[in-house]
Structure formats: C-alpha cells, structure tokens
Amino acid sequence: MAIIKPFKGLRPNPALASQVASRPYDVLSSDEAREAAANNPHSFYHISKSEIDLPADTDVHSQQVYDRAAANLRTFIKDRTLIQDSQPVYYIYKLVMDGRAQTGLVAVSSVADYNNGRIKKHEFTRPDKELDRINHIKTTEAQTGNVFLAYNDVPEISALIDHWQEHNSPVYDFIADDNIQHTVWVVDAPSVIEDISILFDEKVPHTYIADGHHRAASASLVQKELQATRKIIGAEDPANYFLTTIFPASQLAILDYNRVVKDLNGLSIPAFLSQLDYDFTVEEIGHLPQSPSMLHEFSMYLDGKWYRLVAKEGTYTTDPIGILDVTILSNNILDKILGIKDQRTDKRIDFVGGIRGLKELVKRVDSGEMKVAFALYPVTIQQLFDIADSGNVMPPKSTWFEPKLRDGLITHLI
Known part of the structure; x- marks a missing residue:
C-alpha cells in the first residue's frame, strides 16, 4: 500500500507567499522566467531557474547555475523569505481555476514505492532532463519540484481533508497572475496526521504519476547515489522520500x-x-x-x-x-x-x-x-490509469494537466 509521511516543509513567510510562488520550472523558458521575476527578489525562479541571475549566455545546465540556486536558497532561508516547520506535518493544497476546484494532500512519498512500481508511471523519461534535476537536487540539497500524483477516490480521506479545511484557517490564500487561486492549510494535529497516514496505508494500493516523471526519477537516482556513498542515515533519512501532492482522481481534468x-x-x-x-x-x-x-x-x-x-x-x-x-x-x-x-x-x-x-x-x-x-x-484520467496499470507508456506529450502546482510554496529539504 502507499507509503506517505508528513515532513518539515520549507515554505514562504505568509506575507510573501504570492511573491515567492512560481510556475513549474519546466513550463517556461529562461527568458520568460527572467521577465516574470523582474523587480521581484522573492520569486522562487531565483532558485528553480537560477540562470536568470547569471549572464544571458550562461549554459543553463552548467554547475554555475546549480551553485547559484543553492546560494539563493540559503539566502532565502537566512532572510526568512522561507521558513521551515519545526515538526513533520501534512499540507492541504487547493487550486481553483475557472470555478473548478481540486484539493490535494502534500506529503513525501516513498522512493522505494517508486522503485517497486507501487507508484505507477505512464511516460518514459529522458536522461538529459533527469541529469538536470539530479544536479539541482544534489547541489541545493532540496527537492523544489513537486510531483503531481493521483489516486482512486477514498471517501474517508476526502472527508478528513474537507473537515480540516472547514475548521481551520489557511496559511496562504491568493490569486496568482494567471487568475488561479492557491490556498494552503497546515495539518499539524498529531491524531489527524496519524489518521491520514493509516488511511493511505490501508486504502490506497497505488498512486499514479500525473505530472512530474522526471522529478520522481531524479529523486530516485539521487537516493540511489547517496545510498551507494553511505550518505543516507537510516530508513527515515529524508532522501528516501520525495515531494508529492496527491489528488483524488474525480477532481482532475486533463486538457488536450x-x-x-x-x-x-x-x-x-x-x-x-x-x-x-x-x-x-x-x-x-x-x-x-x-x-x-x-x-x-x-x-x-x-x-x-x-x-x-x-x-x-x-x-x-x-x-x-x-x-x-x-x-x-x-x-x-x-x-x-x-x-x-x-x-x-x-x-x-x-x-x-x-x-x-x-x-x-x-x-x-x-x-x-x-x-x-x-x-x-483529451485523454481521460481512467485511460491514464489503465495504461499505467498495464505497464505500458503513453506516446509523448499525451496529457496536459491544469491547473499546475506552484513551485516554492512547499519545498522538501533532504
């Protein structure tokens, strides 16, 4: 069954959340990121697309870019643009686009589950894209890119998440420049955290990668390298897990x-x-x-x-x-x-x-x-599940999910 864990997320100072939050690193060019981050020193693009702080002719896959990302991350932590929760928690992340809402649970998922097929895939990955994320993770010692997972609906999980939203205030609630609303709650009650973990363990046999195959593969390869060099300390080492947001299938829409x-x-x-x-x-x-x-x-x-x-x-x-x-x-x-x-x-x-x-x-x-x-x-979510269950992969560029998770709202330090 699916192994997920709460974690000590690194996230924005609430007053800066809308300035920090950025589109995923892989949906825009360096020039577009440079323009989007202009006059915004808090933009997460300074970490996820750190070439924007270097000369325009800089090779985006050079070590210089990854070193700059790590330096910028340290600066964001030092000046408290980003703060870390003191105890492991879950997060609820709700997105609303054109009146349609989808609500996911932010957790770290097991690299072992990815390796053994309990987290199912539907795309091939490219080594060059994997290497880029590997170098970014290793240099920053952080997973900044969220992997978008889906699962077949479990009413008990949905009820827990709905109840928490109804009875607690969000830490972030803003509308981004693309008119998508982003709302985040911190789930910090030990009993609720335990209930969520148990429900996933008992009720969710598989999760499915909807978006983020390269991010998941890279986390797995980094974990393998750290394990081989004896840099992982025990089963609970953060590098044994990777950053995910997990949505019930009924709430998801795939665009053409x-x-x-x-x-x-x-x-x-x-x-x-x-x-x-x-x-x-x-x-x-x-x-x-x-x-x-x-x-x-x-x-x-x-x-x-x-x-x-x-x-x-x-x-x-x-x-x-x-x-x-x-x-x-x-x-x-x-x-x-x-x-x-x-x-x-x-x-x-x-x-x-x-x-x-x-x-x-x-x-x-x-x-x-x-x-x-x-x-x-558009491909349906059931078609995606059927293909992943069959062990096959889709042709390239088959699915486009919207709305997309924002980088920078929650980061996993390894």
Whole structure:
C-alpha cells in the first residue's frame, strides 16, 4: 500500500507567499522566467531557474547555475523569505481555476514505492532532463519540484481533508497572475496526521504519476547515489522520500495536447487531403475554430480552413495504447503520411498545450511557421490509469494537466 509521511516543509513567510510562488520550472523558458521575476527578489525562479541571475549566455545546465540556486536558497532561508516547520506535518493544497476546484494532500512519498512500481508511471523519461534535476537536487540539497500524483477516490480521506479545511484557517490564500487561486492549510494535529497516514496505508494500493516523471526519477537516482556513498542515515533519512501532492482522481481534468507540423512531407494540399481519406472521414467545417467533441474525432487547421477528421474502424485497436487518439494520429497521419517517426526528436513537429487554446494553433499556422495543426480530444484520467496499470507508456506529450502546482510554496529539504 502507499507509503506517505508528513515532513518539515520549507515554505514562504505568509506575507510573501504570492511573491515567492512560481510556475513549474519546466513550463517556461529562461527568458520568460527572467521577465516574470523582474523587480521581484522573492520569486522562487531565483532558485528553480537560477540562470536568470547569471549572464544571458550562461549554459543553463552548467554547475554555475546549480551553485547559484543553492546560494539563493540559503539566502532565502537566512532572510526568512522561507521558513521551515519545526515538526513533520501534512499540507492541504487547493487550486481553483475557472470555478473548478481540486484539493490535494502534500506529503513525501516513498522512493522505494517508486522503485517497486507501487507508484505507477505512464511516460518514459529522458536522461538529459533527469541529469538536470539530479544536479539541482544534489547541489541545493532540496527537492523544489513537486510531483503531481493521483489516486482512486477514498471517501474517508476526502472527508478528513474537507473537515480540516472547514475548521481551520489557511496559511496562504491568493490569486496568482494567471487568475488561479492557491490556498494552503497546515495539518499539524498529531491524531489527524496519524489518521491520514493509516488511511493511505490501508486504502490506497497505488498512486499514479500525473505530472512530474522526471522529478520522481531524479529523486530516485539521487537516493540511489547517496545510498551507494553511505550518505543516507537510516530508513527515515529524508532522501528516501520525495515531494508529492496527491489528488483524488474525480477532481482532475486533463486538457488536450495538440500538434503542429512544419510541412506536408512534400505533398500538395489536395494530395494530403486525399491520403487522409483512406483512414478518416474528412469534412470541411469553415474558418471558425472547433474543438473535437468526442473520442476518435480530430480538428485540423490547414490553409486557413478547419476540418473535422473522424477515424474509421480499423485504424485503431481496443488495447489501452491503441485506443488513444494520440496513437491514432501518430500511426495514421504523423508517421504514415507525414513521415514523422519519432515525435521526441523530429524537429518538424511541435506540441501545444490545450491551455493555450485553438487560437494558438491558428497563430502558428497563419504565421507560416507551421503548415498544419491537429487538435485532439483529451485523454481521460481512467485511460491514464489503465495504461499505467498495464505497464505500458503513453506516446509523448499525451496529457496536459491544469491547473499546475506552484513551485516554492512547499519545498522538501533532504
């Protein structure tokens, strides 16, 4: 069953929480982080994207960047921008976007659970991205990136969390610049902490990584290295655990993760449309953007026009991977027609999170940067669970979760 623990979180001085809180390090560029942190000495970007405090031509993966992150973290602690709880506690983290709320439990999860598959995965990780987080964790001696976990709903856990929110005041409650509300409570009653730990141990056989595969993998690899060099002291050593926020599945929404492609692989527009006819029913729907309305339906933007594509029978299978729309698109259009064999490495394709809307697809095609765009129907949380349970992995860039956890609100020191 799932092993979680309370911990002594490092978190903002309440008066500075909204200034500290930052978007996840991996959803924006160095230039965007530099602009976002301008005139804000308390921004967590000074730790999570510390290259912003170095010359613009600095290699973002150089040791200089990680050393600067560690120095900035020490400064934040020294000047009490960040303070540490004196006793191990849990935290409740509620996010509200467009009127929809999701509430998770912030805890440290067992690296052993990750290693033995009790924490289930649905994506491959890339060694270069792992190495970046490994170096950041080792140099700062902190896990600053939160791993977003999900679990099948347990009514008793939800009732405990709801009760705590109703009867206690939050330590943070603010609306960020993207209009998402972030509210955090500290769960410090020993009896409630014990009840939560027992419920997860008894009622939650597995948790699932929704977002943060590289952060989880890096925590595991750091723990392995520290263990090999005898720097881990006993089973309760903080490095045996990693920072997670765990949400019940019913509260989560996955947005579409769309594709744009630079060219038609040498085909004319009529020839490309003709090739699509083999595997899809193709209908021109005009100049106004229209999202797919059901599974196996795609919206395509090409030459100033929108088309509806519906996959024909025989273009997909019913297994957990084959039934995914990202698989149908990959096999029958990106590979078969456009010659894109590896979406992870092919420079002709790019990915656009659904949070940016269909207007972003139009913009990138109309600018001439891209030739064609495809909007997909979102993957469901149950599909994600089914794939993870089967031991398979999704095609790249299959899921986009919103709202995203803010870095800096809670950090785990190892």
